[in-house]
Amino acid sequence: MDRGPGGRDPLRLATRGSPLARWQATRVAGLLGAALDGVRCELVVVQTTGDRLADVPVGRLGGQGAFVAEVEGAVLAGRADLAVHSAKDLRPVPPEGLVLAAVPERGDPRDALVGAGLAALAPGARVATGSARRRAQLAWLRPDLTFVELRGNIATRLRRGEEEGAAVVAVAALDRLGLAGRMAEALDPRLVLPQVAQGALAVECRAEDEELRRLAGAIDDPVAHRAVAAERAFLASLGGGCTLPVGALATPSGRPGAPSDGAGADGGLVLDGVLASRDGRVLLRRRAEGDEPVELGRRLAADLVAHGGGVLEDWAPRSA
Numbered sequence: 001m002d003r004g005p006g007g008r009d010p011l012r013l014a015t016r017g018s019p020l021a022r023w024q025a026t027r028v029a030g031l032l033g034a035a036l037d038g039v040r041c042e043l044v045v046v047q048t049t050g051d052r053l054a055d056v057p058v059g060r061l062g063g064q065g066a067f068v069a070e071v072e073g074a075v076l077a078g079r080a081d082l083a084v085h086s087a088k089d090l091r092p093v094p095p096e097g098l099v100l101a102a103v104p105e106r107g108d109p110r111d112a113l114v115g116a117g118l119a120a121l122a123p124g125a126r127v128a129t130g131s132a133r134r135r136a137q138l139a140w141l142r143p144d145l146t147f148v149e150l151r152g153n154i155a156t157r158l159r160r161g162e163e164e165g166a167a168v169v170a171v172a173a174l175d176r177l178g179l180a181g182r183m184a185e186a187l188d189p190r191l192v193l194p195q196v197a198q199g200a201l202a203v204e205c206r207a208e209d210e211e212l213r214r215l216a217g218a219i220d221d222p223v224a225h226r227a228v229a230a231e232r233a234f235l236a237s238l239g240g241g242c243t244l245p246v247g248a249l250a251t252p253s254g255r256p257g258a259p260s261d262g263a264g265a266d267g268g269l270v271l272d273g274v275l276a277s278r279d280g281r282v283l284l285r286r287r288a289e290g291d292e293p294v295e296l297g298r299r300l301a302a303d304l305v306a307h308g309g310g311v312l313e314d315w316a317p318r319s320a
Helices: 019-035 065-076 132-141 154-163 171-176 210-217 222-238 293-307
Strands: 011-015 041-045 082-086 098-102 111-114 126-128 146-148 166-170 183-186 201-206 246-252 269-276 283-290
Touching: 011 019, 011 065, 019 041, 019 082, 019 171, 019 201, 065 082, 065 098, 065 201, 098 210, 111 154, 111 171, 126 154, 132 146, 132 246, 132 269, 132 283, 154 166, 166 171, 171 183, 201 210, 222 246, 222 269, 222 293, 246 293, 269 293, 283 293
Parallel strands: 011 041, 011 082, 126 146, 126 166
Antiparallel strands: 082 201, 098 201, 111 166, 111 183, 246 269, 269 283
16 A cells, blocks of 8 residues: 555544544644645544443543544554544553554643633532543532533533533633634633643554554654653553543643753653542642653652552542
């Protein structure tokens, strides 16, 4: 198969079928076309377990794998060349046979409230979110709030935000769908840390396919990739996915010799992490700094668990 620039066969990009997922895959196709002298791409739309069972809470579907397993399977089976995901949906460790080949330039990692901002919510207001991480951090800030389950596409989330007191969505999702004007408030990461790798895109390919790894690497943003690597190592060390009340955000450190403007690929990182109980009554936040992303993520995870008494389950009780 001639997949290089000017070749006859297009690169096949596996993606979910939602409007946001299609936007993301089309964005990656455009980046590849620009970086590889007009290489052609086509979308291979895959319906995932999470898409088919849109009314079932993510935790009951097995967490993050519900949104990526079938897309990854299309690549492993040879029906597609590359898989395009929201990086936050990836499992903490890639499945055997796949590699994270590229993380393009990252979008806004923050969470947003639609419907009403945090200070404008009345006492006892209802907030719609399916995320344990979002619930825990918002409950820490506003113990009076009540929470209702939320699944579905962005249109569903916007509607629920108007029906309830507010709903929580990713700023990047609103930006990418031209809906930023519906945002009531972008939540400062100093108050609410985002989900690991939120705002980033991820491009996976078969680990043994050196040609595809080279092609995908043409759109890799080293700064974004390092930040995502640190955050994913943090999550992997905690043994969790999107059902755990955990958040993290890595940014360039700004130390002498580090890329204060985000332009460098090898500078230091500052990693902020949060670990909370599901009810938000206990919330631990720690920060670490370092030059090696994976080591940094692991070190911060160990620090948080140590300060949580060393037993992770105590901070995420299933009964809460």
